[in-house]
Amino acid sequence: MxxxxxxxxxxxxxxxxxxxxxxxxxxxxxxxxxxxxxxxxxxxxxRNRSSSKREQYKFYKTPQWKHLRQLVLDRDYGLCQYCKANGKITLANTVDHVVPIEIDQGLATIAGNLATICTDCHRQKTAWEQSYYGTGQANSHTGLPEIHDVKRVAKLMQQSKTAQRRG
Known part of the structure; x- marks a missing residue:
C-alpha cells in the first residue's frame, strides 16, 4: 500500500x-x-562550507551585531546610502559592511564601516566586491586597497554596472 x-x-x-x-x-x-x-x-x-565563513555567519546571530545593526538603521533613517549617493531615495532594511569582513576582520564591529543598503544595491555591491576585492567562495583576494567611502563605492558600482551593459 x-x-x-x-x-x-x-x-x-x-x-x-x-x-x-x-x-x-x-x-x-x-x-x-x-x-x-x-x-x-x-x-x-x-555558505558555511569553510571555517571562516562559518565564523562570519555566527557573528550575525550575536546580540552585539543585532544592536549594531539597529544603531546603523536608526543613524541612516532606514535609507539606502548607496542610492542616496546617486541622488535617489530608497527605503532599506539591510546593513552591510562597506569594506567586507572577508577583507578586514577588524572592521566587523565598527559602525563607521556599516551602511544601510537596499536589495538591488546589495546585489550590485556583492558583484562589485567579487571583481574588485576578489571575495567569495572560490575567489582569491586581489590585494587592491580598501575603499571606506560609501559615495566612492557607489560610483564604482555604477561604473561597473555600465561597463557590464556595454560589454
Missing part, C-alpha cells in the same frame, strides 16, 4: 502519494517549495 499524506497547500485536504508534496490542483506550488529548499541549502550548507 503506498504511503499518503495531506497536500501541503493551506486548507487543502486532498491526499497525495509520497514523495509528492502537492495534489494536482496545487502542483504549481512545487516550484516554490524547491526554491525554498535551495535557499535553505545555500544558507545552511554551501
Amino acid at each position: 503506498p504511503r499518503v499524506h495531506r497536500c501541503r497547500a493551506a486548507g487543502c485536504h486532498n491526499m497525495v502519494e509520497w514523495p509528492a508534496n502537492y495534489c494536482s490542483q496545487h502542483q504549481s506550488l512545487e516550484a516554490t517549495l524547491q526554491t525554498k529548499r535551495d535557499y535553505w541549502k545555500y544558507n545552511h550548507v554551501t
Whole structure:
C-alpha cells in the first residue's frame, strides 16, 4: 500500500502519494517549495562550507551585531546610502559592511564601516566586491586597497554596472 499524506497547500485536504508534496490542483506550488529548499541549502550548507565563513555567519546571530545593526538603521533613517549617493531615495532594511569582513576582520564591529543598503544595491555591491576585492567562495583576494567611502563605492558600482551593459 503506498504511503499518503495531506497536500501541503493551506486548507487543502486532498491526499497525495509520497514523495509528492502537492495534489494536482496545487502542483504549481512545487516550484516554490524547491526554491525554498535551495535557499535553505545555500544558507545552511554551501555558505558555511569553510571555517571562516562559518565564523562570519555566527557573528550575525550575536546580540552585539543585532544592536549594531539597529544603531546603523536608526543613524541612516532606514535609507539606502548607496542610492542616496546617486541622488535617489530608497527605503532599506539591510546593513552591510562597506569594506567586507572577508577583507578586514577588524572592521566587523565598527559602525563607521556599516551602511544601510537596499536589495538591488546589495546585489550590485556583492558583484562589485567579487571583481574588485576578489571575495567569495572560490575567489582569491586581489590585494587592491580598501575603499571606506560609501559615495566612492557607489560610483564604482555604477561604473561597473555600465561597463557590464556595454560589454
